Amino acid sequence: MNQLFSLIWFTLKEVAFQRIYKILLFSLIIIPWLLLIPTSLFMLDMGKVFMDMLFTALHAWLTAYLFFLAVPLLVRDVEQGICSIFLTLPMSRGLYLWGRFIGVISSIVPLLLCYIISAVAAFFWAESSWPNYVLPDSGLSFCYGSMLILMPYLALAAVLFLIAAGASGSAEITLFLFSVWLICWALPPVLDALQNIEVAESTPAWTGMLLYGINQLLPDLSSSQISLSLAHQLPLHPTSVFAYCIQHVTYAVLALIAASMVFKRRDLS
Amino acid sequence: MPCLLLLLLRWSSNGVTLADMIIRLALIAALIAAIGWGRSNTPPRQEFLPLTTSQWSENHALWHRAWAGPVPAFAADMAVLNIFNIYAQATATPAENREPWWSALKYQLRLGQDMDPYFRDIYRLTEGLLAYEAQDMQEAINILSLSEPYLNSSDPLLVAAFIAHQELKNDVLAIPLAIKAADKPDASPLAVGFASSLIKGQSGCRAALAFLNSRLGSVPEKYQQGIVRRIRKLQEGEECREEIQGLL
Numbered sequence: 001m002n003q004l005f006s007l008i009w010f011t012l013k014e015v016a017f018q019r020i021y022k023i024l025l026f027s028l029i030i031i032p033w034l035l036l037i038p039t040s041l042f043m044l045d046m047g048k049v050f051m052d053m054l055f056t057a058l059h060a061w062l063t064a065y066l067f068f069l070a071v072p073l074l075v076r077d078v079e080q081g082i083c084s085i086f087l088t089l090p091m092s093r094g095l096y097l098w099g100r101f102i103g104v105i106s107s108i109v110p111l112l113l114c115y116i117i118s119a120v121a122a123f124f125w126a127e128s129s130w131p132n133y134v135l136p137d138s139g140l141s142f143c144y145g146s147m148l149i150l151m152p153y154l155a156l157a158a159v160l161f162l163i164a165a166g167a168s169g170s171a172e173i174t175l176f177l178f179s180v181w182l183i184c185w186a187l188p189p190v191l192d193a194l195q196n197i198e199v200a201e202s203t204p205a206w207t208g209m210l211l212y213g214i215n216q217l218l219p220d221l222s223s224s225q226i227s228l229s230l231a232h233q234l235p236l237h238p239t240s241v242f243a244y245c246i247q248h249v250t251y252a253v254l255a256l257i258a259a260s261m262v263f264k265r266r267d268l269s
Numbered sequence: 270m271p272c273l274l275l276l277l278l279r280w281s282s283n284g285v286t287l288a289d290m291i292i293r294l295a296l297i298a299a300l301i302a303a304i305g306w307g308r309s310n311t312p313p314r315q316e317f318l319p320l321t322t323s324q325w326s327e328n329h330a331l332w333h334r335a336w337a338g339p340v341p342a343f344a345a346d347m348a349v350l351n352i353f354n355i356y357a358q359a360t361a362t363p364a365e366n367r368e369p370w371w372s373a374l375k376y377q378l379r380l381g382q383d384m385d386p387y388f389r390d391i392y393r394l395t396e397g398l399l400a401y402e403a404q405d406m407q408e409a410i411n412i413l414s415l416s417e418p419y420l421n422s423s424d425p426l427l428v429a430a431f432i433a434h435q436e437l438k439n440d441v442l443a444i445p446l447a448i449k450a451a452d453k454p455d456a457s458p459l460a461v462g463f464a465s466s467l468i469k470g471q472s473g474c475r476a477a478l479a480f481l482n483s484r485l486g487s488v489p490e491k492y493q494q495g496i497v498r499r500i501r502k503l504q505e506g507e508e509c510r511e512e513i514q515g516l517l
Binding site: 038041042043044045048049052053055056059149152185186187188189190192193194202223227228231232234 | 328335339341345387388389390393
């Protein structure tokens, strides 16, 4: 267990000491305040618009974190053989993957905290500046929404580890992760739209079946209803929130177990 | 640009002659001048046509939802910003050439409503720009009436009813919209009064009084006084008294 904590701590420091991480941290403090500028252009639902922009920025930087910080970390491990240093401790391959995964996820926490604190402060300012156009407790709704939006990225990070466990290097990892991210981004809203009779009639039945099958295999990145409801302060049913969290956490665990199995069979020589 | 110039100067000052440096400076000055010329001679945006002038359809909605992914509300915000731009371009264009801009405006309003049906700015822009600037009353009524399942506010439906009554002179369309507006949880006395006056014009005083009495129980207490006053006013009115007495 000590080895696991040491690896988590090492990963945290390895990620946090990179210049891009510090730049990202600094940017996340400023971004909420910059987003107030376009928000001021709107008329009635300014609090909602501000929250939409914050949620979009959250999606953007979480994706950027995975592609520009987590992917290079795993690429170094695979291509430069850094993982062999840990594995000769001795440490099991499964433990190594879990340590790296928890480390990568833990490194998001300081970024998310800075982003949330800065955004909540910006919400306080917005509430006092535009009292009739920003709903009270919007900051609280944003905190809640941020935690929920993080969940699909846990699953996506686990998919990244699954890809990295079997991939030969940087190009493969980036390409496959990008493909998975793209499908996860675009597929759930398309499946929702296919429920519409007019769209369903103009689409071949096998297309719907194929899309549904792909969607079952990949994590559901869509949190559109959650962000829409929270931005308008509409109630979220606790059961559906619980199911949403369970879905992503279990997906992440399953993907990481699969990653461990693939990584154990991998020839690292 | 000055930073780039300094960087180039510093880089070029390592072991080069004065003549070389002058040539390089001249080259840099020529490049900067070319950029400036290019920028000043690029046609302004007003001269372009809008990107989308096609009709909104469910297939378009499908693609936009796929593009927006988990942030459809942000796509609605972008549609509103596009509407501001389209309106600015339209007003800068001669009146006879504005049709493509109004088509684009309609498309963006449909897009915004589809992406975030709770977004009040979309309905406000529909009534302000689509109905009274683009003069597309029917489409404005269609978009405003889409607010019914999503908003507690009676405003969009009331405006839709008003446009149908005032601009299209179509009370058959206006009355159901006005009744729906009066049915909203926060329906104001204005919405209830407008609906009752439409019903009175179409079906007479008894129907209007029946409607007002039916509203009494369903509107918040603070709004009931206005309805009671309107019932009394109708009952005391010459026209209504005659109609009710005639029926008796």
